Amino acid sequence: MNQITTQVESCANCGLSETRTKVVLGAGTLDAKIVLVGEAPGRKEDESGLPFVGSSGKLLDRLLAAAGLSRDDIFIGNIIKCRPPKNRRPKKSEVGQCEGYMMEQLEIINPAIVAPMGNSSLSYFQERFGLEKQVIGDVHGKVIDIKAPWGRTKLFPLYHPAAAIYRRHLLGELEEDMKKLGELASK
Ligand code: SF4
Known part of the structure; x- marks a missing residue:
């Protein structure tokens, strides 16, 4: 992991x-059973070099705590390590250049569960593992078995916390899904 850093x-x-200020490598334990994966760093992440800070990070911490989890138990990162200007969606070419770092991180951590947060991250994993394309609204909180390079793994899509801030009706669903994730990890 130091080499990747x-x-x-x-x-x-x-x-x-x-255009980046700091790279955002991800944070957490290398023994993590769960890895949460977002799309790309935002402004606060770019400034601090840390993943999921700011309001969506605070909400994520609260949801994790309610599910009996904490950042110390898991690893959180993004597909892209540098912030796209004005939080635009990363270009396909940028994802192509960067994804290798995240895949190497996942191979080192060898998690039992990978939880893509939001449609973009979900779409990346669907493409990467040849899964049927479905939107987050249809598959959030469901377990999808994948054969990853690091072994058999469960994909567990979640709404992105930022989506639950702007669309409050998603908050209850995200809370429920996070609890299911906590239960899945404790098995
Ligand atoms: S590939 Fe691009 S986004 Fe990824 S670390 Fe390098 S410069 Fe940053």
Whole structure:
């Protein structure tokens, strides 16, 4: 993981290296049974170099605690390690240049459960593992078995916490899904 950190910190594989303040490698334990994966860092993450800070990070912490989990038990990261300007969606070419870092991180951590947060992250994993394309509204909180390079793994899609801030009706569903995730991890 230290080697990946060194590579990412000096990475200039795509144009996002010119606009980032800090790379956001992800954080948590390397023994994590659960890895949460978002799409890309936002403004606060870019400033701090830490994943999921700011209001969606605070909500995520509260949801994790209610499910009997904490950041110390899991690993949280993003597919892309540098913030796209104005939080635009990452380009396919940027994802292509960056995804290898996350896949290497996942191979090192070897999690039992990968939880993509939000449609973009879900879509990435669907494409990566040849799964049927479905939107987050149809598959959130459901277990999808995948054969990943690091072994058999459960994909457990979640709404992105930011979506639950802007669309409050999703909050209850996200709370329920997070509890299911906590139960799944304790088996
Ligand atoms: S987004 Fe990824 S590929 Fe692009 S510069 Fe940052 S670390 Fe490198």
